[in-house]
Amino acid sequence: MLSLIKKLDKNYIVHLLVNIFFVVFGLIFYFESFNIRRGFQQIVGANEYPRYVALFLVILGIINIIKSGIKYRAGEREVEELKIFKEFRVAGDKIIPLFLLLILNILLTRIIGYFESGFVFMFLAIFVLGPKTKISLLKALGFAIFITLILYLVFGIIMNIYLPPGLIF
Amino acid sequence: MFSGLSQGAAIIFQLDVLLFLLGGTFLGLIFGAIPGLTATLALILLLPVTFGMEPAVGMAVLGALYIGGVSGGKIPAILLNMPGTPSSIATTFDGYPLCQQGYPGKALTYGIFSSFIGGLISMIALILIAPSLAVITLNFQSYEYFILGIFGLTVVASTTGKSLINGLISATFGVLIATIGGDPIAGVTRYTYGLRPLEGGIQLLVAMIGLFVITEVFTQSADVNKKYAYSSNKLDSMKLELKVLAGQTKNFIRSSLIGLGLGMLPGAGGTVANFIAYDQAKKASKTPEKFGTGILDGVVAAESANNAVSGGAYIPTITLGIPGNTVTAVILAGLITHGVTPGPSLFRNEVQLVYAMFIGLLVANVFMFILQHTVMIRFFKWALKIPKTILLPIIMMMSIAGTYNIRYSVNDLWVLIVFTAMGYILKKSGFPLTPMILGLILGPIMERSLRTAMMATGGSVAPFFTRPYSLGLIILTVLSLGLTYIFNWIRKNKLKEDGLA
Numbered sequence: 001m002l003s004l005i006k007k008l009d010k011n012y013i014v015h016l017l018v019n020i021f022f023v024v025f026g027l028i029f030y031f032e033s034f035n036i037r038r039g040f041q042q043i044v045g046a047n048e049y050p051r052y053v054a055l056f057l058v059i060l061g062i063i064n065i066i067k068s069g070i071k072y073r074a075g076e077r078e079v080e081e082l083k084i085f086k087e088f089r090v091a092g093d094k095i096i097p098l099f100l101l102l103i104l105n106i107l108l109t110r111i112i113g114y115f116e117s118g119f120v121f122m123f124l125a126i127f128v129l130g131p132k133t134k135i136s137l138l139k140a141l142g143f144a145i146f147i148t149l150i151l152y153l154v155f156g157i158i159m160n161i162y163l164p165p166g167l168i169f
Numbered sequence: 170m171f172s173g174l175s176q177g178a179a180i181i182f183q184l185d186v187l188l189f190l191l192g193g194t195f196l197g198l199i200f201g202a203i204p205g206l207t208a209t210l211a212l213i214l215l216l217p218v219t220f221g222m223e224p225a226v227g228m229a230v231l232g233a234l235y236i237g238g239v240s241g242g243k244i245p246a247i248l249l250n251m252p253g254t255p256s257s258i259a260t261t262f263d264g265y266p267l268c269q270q271g272y273p274g275k276a277l278t279y280g281i282f283s284s285f286i287g288g289l290i291s292m293i294a295l296i297l298i299a300p301s302l303a304v305i306t307l308n309f310q311s312y313e314y315f316i317l318g319i320f321g322l323t324v325v326a327s328t329t330g331k332s333l334i335n336g337l338i339s340a341t342f343g344v345l346i347a348t349i350g351g352d353p354i355a356g357v358t359r360y361t362y363g364l365r366p367l368e369g370g371i372q373l374l375v376a377m378i379g380l381f382v383i384t385e386v387f388t389q390s391a392d393v394n395k396k397y398a399y400s401s402n403k404l405d406s407m408k409l410e411l412k413v414l415a416g417q418t419k420n421f422i423r424s425s426l427i428g429l430g431l432g433m434l435p436g437a438g439g440t441v442a443n444f445i446a447y448d449q450a451k452k453a454s455k456t457p458e459k460f461g462t463g464i465l466d467g468v469v470a471a472e473s474a475n476n477a478v479s480g481g482a483y484i485p486t487i488t489l490g491i492p493g494n495t496v497t498a499v500i501l502a503g504l505i506t507h508g509v510t511p512g513p514s515l516f517r518n519e520v521q522l523v524y525a526m527f528i529g530l531l532v533a534n535v536f537m538f539i540l541q542h543t544v545m546i547r548f549f550k551w552a553l554k555i556p557k558t559i560l561l562p563i564i565m566m567m568s569i570a571g572t573y574n575i576r577y578s579v580n581d582l583w584v585l586i587v588f589t590a591m592g593y594i595l596k597k598s599g600f601p602l603t604p605m606i607l608g609l610i611l612g613p614i615m616e617r618s619l620r621t622a623m624m625a626t627g628g629s630v631a632p633f634f635t636r637p638y639s640l641g642l643i644i645l646t647v648l649s650l651g652l653t654y655i656f657n658w659i660r661k662n663k664l665k666e667d668g669l670a
Contacts, residue, residue: 018598022338029345032360039355043623046357049616050348057341064334084597091391098390099590102383102565106582114573118566125562129393143559151566161574 011082012072019065026057097128113166115156119148174296177524180225181532189222190529193230194536197237198545201253202245203567207374208238208254212499224507225522229529231503232483235496236533239479240284240541243472244549247276251385251564255377255610256475258603259443263460263467270463274405279465280472281541282409283421287473288534290425291432291480296527299484311622312633316642318615321441323646324448326604327653336604339595343608344615346371353617366580373609375581378568379588380602386561387593393557407542413465420450420469428474432481440610444603446474452652458660480530487515487523 030051038045088095101124108117123144130136152169155161180186193215200211211234219227242253247264260280267276322344326336349360350370361367424446431442450470451460460467486497487504509519572585596602626632633639 014598018595018600019338022342025342026345029348029360036359037355037357039352039357041624042355042620043628044620046352046355046359049352049620050345050359053341053345053348057338057345060334060338060341064338067334082598084594087388087391087597091393094390094393095387095593098387102589103586105569106579106586109569109573109582110579114570118569122562122566125565126558129390129558129561130556147559147563147566151563151570155570161570162577163570163573164579 009072010085012068014082014084015068016065019061019068023058023061023065026054026061029054030058094129098125101125101128109164113169114163115148115152115169116166118151119144122147173520173524174528176521177225177526177528180223180521180525181229181528186226186229187532189226189230190233190532191536191540193233194237194533195540195544197234197239198241198244198537198540199237199548200234201238201241201257202545202549203241203253203564207571208235208496209374209499211238212496212503216499216503219503219507224504224509225525227507228500228503228509228522228526229533231500232526232530233533233536235479235500236288236476236530236537237540238496239475240281240288240472240537241545242475243280243284243468244277244541244545247280247468248273248549249385249389251382255373255440255606256443256478257471258381258440258606259447259471260468260475262447262471263462263464264471266461266463267465267468272405272463274407275465276468277541277546278407278409279413279417280468281538282414283417283424283469283472284476284541285534285538286421287425287428287476288479288537289531290422290473291429291477292527292530292534294429295480295483295530296524299488309638310636311618311625312636312639313642315615315618315622316633316639316646318611318618320642320646320649321445321611322604322607323650324441324445326601327448327649332599333650333653333657335600339600339602340604340608343605344612345608346376346605347609347612348616353613354620366578366583369576369578371584371609372575372581373606374575375572375584376588376609377606378572379585380592380596380606382568383565383585383589384592384596384602386564387589388596389557390561393561417466417469419453420466421473423449423453424470424473425477428477429481431474432478433484440607442474442478443471444607446470448649457656476534483526483530487526 033047033051033054036047036050038047042048101121105117105121108120111117123140126140126143127137130140155163156169181190196215197208197211201208212231215234216231219230222230239254239256242257243260243264245251245253246257246260247268250261250265250268252258252261264276264280267273322340323337326340327333347370349367351358351368358368427446427449428442431445447460447467447470450466451457454460454464454466456464482497483500486501509515509522515523569582569585572581573579575581592602595605622632623630634643
């Protein structure tokens with residue numbers, strides 16, 4: 001299996017996996033629709049509409065799999081590799097940490113508040129995105145403090161937008 | 170009408186009211202220009218501020234926020250490839266490529282002028298023929314709204330991305346996700362799996378921020394050391410050329426009329442209008458293959474249409490009491506809160522207020538034009554001086570604030586994470602995200618329309634084909650799909666002949 005995957009074009013693998021995702025997603029929604037109540041006196045019930053849509057998604061996904069499979073067997077290959085490979089090669093060390101920091105930010109928002117967790121996020125994100133030096137670490141800290149205060153001024157005071165309260169703000 | 174106009178003008182043309190309108194337009198532009206903030210948020214935040222004003226003035230200020238919010242979205246759309254609002258998505262198709270080619274000023278200038286023209290045309294139409302126009306929309310029923318939804322989705326699926334089937338999959342996926350939560354008719358809970366974040370359904374703004382804003386942040390993090398395409402802080406010429414304007418006349422008028430017409434349809438409108446106008450401009454063009462590469466026609470079409478929607482969206486709101494879109498839903502709430510009952514009687518009982526709102530929109534349109542040519546771009550130029558390593562986290566923080574502010578729920582932030590991850594992978598794998606967003610917007614409308622229609626007919630689908638408006642829309646849908654398929658087939662054959670496939 002692993003050797004088969006290694007032989008396949010990586011663009012094709014990604015297309016295949018994404019289309020399989022859509023088919024599986026559609027199938028889950030299709031079968032789950034049988035557990036949904038119809039609703040009172042409905043011609044097209046609350047369970048039927050998503051069922052038809054899910055079925056349509058499954059059909060489209062299968063057509064796309066077959067279509068790309070036929071093209072692949074015929075030797076048609078995409079000239080350029082997909083952007084996902086290019087970007088991860090260039091900036092995978094930034095994208096993944098940034099995404100994890102986003103998750104951390106949301107976890108911390110509930111615990112220490114929006115502005116406090118925002119400060120932590122900004123500090124780490126600026127450092128992750130910039131050069132990894134002591135000076136950039138200090139710059140990241142300084143900018144994080146400054147921007148957090150500006151955001152508090154704008155959101156918290158001027159616009160009076162309600163955000164999760166925290167330890168300080 | 171003239172007496173109403175003079176009464177409305179007497180209210181609006183006072184110094185303090187004009188200053189309120191100027192401030193409202195500027196704030197709206199800021200909200201529209203900053204990804205993560207929207208005109209809807211601006212209206213919701215500032216609605217309580219208008220309670221202390223006269224109803225006519227308060228409603229005029231809300232209208233100014235709307236005009237600014239819709240127009241401001243073009244600035245990040247063109248300069249950063251990040252639409253500030255859903256109605257600016259189509260502007261990115263050609264606006265950003267123009268910016269990358271070194272013509273951000275040109276894109277912005279003609280975009281601003283297009284917004285002004287679109288707004289002007291729709292507002293003049295609103296003032297002159299609002300009561301008569303409302304009668305036409307009364308003929309649209311569930312059948313037409315359902316088919317209109319399908320038409321909108323197929324147009325978007327065919328105009329975005331390289332593959333029609335990928336676009337259709339994306340659109341269908343959006344429609345399916347929109348079924349999560351309570352169903353729009355019977356309130357039956359669907360696909361929540363006991364998860365609290367899903368009980369209220371998927372919020373459109375959360376999805377949009379995840380799919381477009383934060384996904385773009387990740388994309389731009391790949392080249393943080395590279396400055397934005399507009400890097401010199403010196404815009405190219407922002408002069409309008411008469412020759413160019415004359416060449417775009419048909420595009421201005423066609424796109425504005427599309428925006429006006431679609432804006433009148435409750436629930437449809439804004440987001441669909443800029444795509445349909447773009448599609449029509451592409452089909453009417455002698456060089457359709459240039460669309461998406463940085464052609465002014467694309468920017469003109471999208472921006473004329475999205476601003477023309479504003480006038481059209483007011484029509485069902487004030488004449489029928491049915492909001493034309495989310496923003497006008499807030500405006501409707503504002504009317505009711507000010508003790509005004511929207512509906513046909515408004516033109517009889519509140520003439521002063523109605524025409525003050527209309528004139529306020531016209532004045533805000535002028536302010537929008539002036540502010541965008543002067544202050545807003547300088548403000549944005551200053552913003553672009555900020556290094557990406559700092560700007561990107563700021564945008565993410567503002568997006569989180571905007572997401573949280575929808576329902577004051579941390580659960581929405583988790584939904585944001587899911588859409589971010591999904592959006593990034595799908596976009597980079599060749600699946601366009603725009604049809605998905607449109608599916609999310611139109612999905613509930615289509616479902617409500619279809620199920621209502623079927624209940625009305627007892628299960629018969631005949632009215633979809635016998636009602637003239639519905640049949641017309643079906644024919645348009647089939648034509649649009651057919652023409653797209655034929656065009657793609659011709660293009661592929663041509664590439665094969667040229668040895669480039």
